[in-house]
Structures are given as C-alpha cells and as structure tokens.
Amino acid sequence: RGSGLPGMSVAWGLWAQDSGMTGHLGRVDRARLARAGIRPMATSVALELFDVALAAGQATPVAAEIDLPALRAQAGDGLMPDVFEGLVRLPVQRRNATSGTAAAGSDLAQQLSTMDESGRRELVLTLVRKHATTVLGRTDPSAVTPARPFKDLGFDSLAAIELRNRLVTATGIELPATLAFDYPTPDSLAQYLRERLQPAAPPLRPAAILAELDRLETALSTMASEEADRPLISARLISMVAKLAQTQTPDKTDVRERMDTATADEIFDFIDKEFRQS
Template identity: 50%
Template sequence: EHLRRRGLKALDPDHAVSMLERAAVDGSVVVADVDWERFAPAFTGARPSPLLEDLPEVADVVGSTSRAAAEDGGHPFLDRVAGAAVMERSQAVLDLVRSHTAAVLGMRDMKAVEPVRAFRDLGFDSLTAVELRNGLNAETGMQLPATLVFDYPTPQLLADHLHDTLFGAADREPEAVLLADLDRFAGAISGLSQENAARGLIEARLRSILAELGGVAEGDAKSAVSQQLDAASDDEIFDFINQELGRS
C-alpha cells in the first residue's frame, strides 16, 4: 500500500517472471510498473532527477503538471476564510495542515494528527512531504518548498508559518501567539530525554510562570509542602533528606 500510493504498482506475476528471466540474461537491474502521473511529480518535486528527467513519460507528466498549476488561479482555502475572525482563521489554517497531513498519510480523520507531534514521527518522508506541499500550494496559491516539513517540523509550526505568510504575523491576536508559543514549547519538551539536566530548570521556570498566572500561589505551595511533611513518617523524611542532600 505504501508503494502503491506513490505510484509503484505490483507486477503481474507472469510478466514479472519473464522479466526476471530477461534480467538474468541481459543484466537489467530495475523492472517496475510505474504510474508516472503519481510517482514523477513527487519524486522530482524536491530536487532535479538526472535518473528520470530524460524519460519521455516523466517529461510529459512534469510539464503538464506545471502548466496546470500556472493556469489554476483558484485558491479554495482563501475563499473559505475570507472575512473570518482572526482566531477562526488561525484555527482554519491549522485544520488545513492537519487535514492534508491526514490525507497524505492515509488517515481517516485529521484528529489523528497531533499539532505538536513531529512530521518525522508521523511517518513523513521526502515523497509524502512533496505531496503535502503540493496540496497546500493548490489550496492557498503559495509556492512552498518541498522541504517544508523539515523547515517547520510540526503541524502547528507549519500552520503558524502559513498564517503569518498569508495574513501577517501582526494579524494574530496576542492570545493566539502565546498559545502557539506554548505548543512549540511543549513540542520541544517532549523531545528532551528524562536524563536531560535542563528538565529541572525548565520545571522550576514553569512553576514560577504558573505562580505569576495565579495557578500556584506561593502560600498554597508552602501549605502543600507543609501538609506533605505532616503526613510523612520519620523514615520517609530521613530518606528524602538523604536523597536530596546525601548522607553526612
């Protein structure tokens, strides 16, 4: 299924066996049944391909694809979000990225695409990256690079880039910018190993931020510690001291 979606079809068994016999005789190294209309645009979109560019079938497909893109002046997504509120438009851009990502990966629902999960972890490769790029270009009229999933490694980061390019960064409300920053931060934290020394510093900074927001008041924090000490046994307290300070 993975290969079929990219344009590499299963060979007819009888034909495949006869080709194998020919390969053993004349030294052929590749025999494949290729759907060039699916395979060529994705394979050549990321970079020039000296291996394929001289094949007449590839030249015809790539040429017709380029002409169709130049002649197509419709931008369905921009038409849909025209006049939408800022927050609605930001969500629409994220939904656009998630829905196209799900389609490229063969998922039934965009809910399976977590905004802060890396495209790499979702199963993207260079061919699926080109498919996503082509779909987003067709919807928005943009000319995104084939490397977009590597330049913006999560759906949320890519959606932020699309929004800022289409509508301007200043057009997003401060709350939306803060939430997007939190999503980026959450994605970065998820990539830290449990042994990373920075985790403790990050946790302390987050607790400080929560205190500023009123989520963890200083008095409440002291009260919680006091309650834990009151409930702890002497052995538990001594174990805690030994773990934190070491035995003297």
C-alpha cells in the first residue's frame, strides 16, 4: 500500500463456523468475547463484510459483528476498551473513569474499616468470587471455592487479565497484570486485596497508650492471686518494660562521639544534668 500497490489486511471478528483459529475456543472464551461485545458472525454475513471491505479501499478494515448493548454494559462497568469508544455514548462515570474508580475503592475501604477481621475477609472474598464467576461465564459463585487454584477453575491468561481489570475497577487500586498468578487462589488473592485496602493503623498517641494502661491496671487488679496465668502475665509485663527502658537508654557510642566533639561548656552542662537526674 505504501508503494501504491493494492493490499488489504482484514481484522476479522469471530466467525460462528469453527476454523483453525477459533476451533479451540471453549465456553469461557466465547463468554468473554460476548461480554466484550463481539458476536459470532454467520458465514454469509462475514462474506458480505468482506465485499464491503474490498469496496472501502482501506488498508486494515475491521470486519466484525458488534453487540452495542454489551458494549454499553462494559462502558458502564468501566471495562470497555478505548478502541470502541466511538461506537457508544459513554456514561458519565466512564468519561471520568479515574475518579470513579478511586471513589469505588474509597467506598470499599470505608466499608472494610467498620468491620471486624472476619467480616473483612468475607466481604473481599465474596468480591473476588463474584468477579471470578463472571469471568468464567457462570452464575453460581459457590462453584469458585476459596482454596481451589484459578488454573483449575478454568482460568487462562486472558481470563486472568479480565479478572484483574474488574478488580481494579471494584477496588480503585492499581493491580499487577500477573495478579491471578501471583495469588493463585481466591483466598490468597482476597487476603492480598485486604492488605492493600486496609492501611496500617496510625501509631497511638501517649494519651491513648495511658488510657490502655489504665484499663490494663484495672483488669490486673481484679485478677485472683492464685490464677495459673499470673506468672506468665508478670513475665510479659516485665519484658515490655525492659524493652521500653532499652529504647530510652542513649547509645554509648553516640554519647562518646558527642563528648569528643563537645565544647567545655557543653560537657559541664551534660555533667550537671546527669547529677540532677541522679
């Protein structure tokens, strides 16, 4: 074509009739294509499109039968490929996909923050199983057992990418393309997502720590002196106090270095403070 000679490469959609390129496609693969808005073409329709492509005179025409309602559903979920954006009117949340995804992740994180560990595990695992069920073209999430590897469930690389894309939209966090291979079971994947969605708790302020110590002191005062666990609790408390004292003890090497570089006034000030502390 660049030299002015005739040439054309047709980018074919899915033919309904099996061929060497499509004969290996199973139920999961065809369901994925259907969700993406690609419908299988009858041979007669495909041949008509071939005639249209010849007449169009373009170098790389696309000959495919597109399911517009399916594309709109993909767009609504934030999953429609950009190449199809000119075919359907995008919903507001798709036009602003970044903020929409972030908002979804924020809502999920907020929901998790109000739950205990058991509830968080159940919620995220349910989310993973729901999207895995959709990717597999099934309707019953109970078929996606938590400990069963995705590979055994029927996942291939394309299914793994679709699951990752769906979870990015649902959680609002960036996830690696190798997600389903790095965390090969629904259970391990859910645990990873929980860790990503739940930020580490901020360190307690001194007032909060003192309040916890007050509660601990009250609890210890009600403990019977003959309880079998008393020595274990005492040893644990002694260990905690020792660690706390250790963090407050200045490092001898650091003190020596400071003394070597200190002025006379700084040395006398240091000695004076030490005597007053004693």
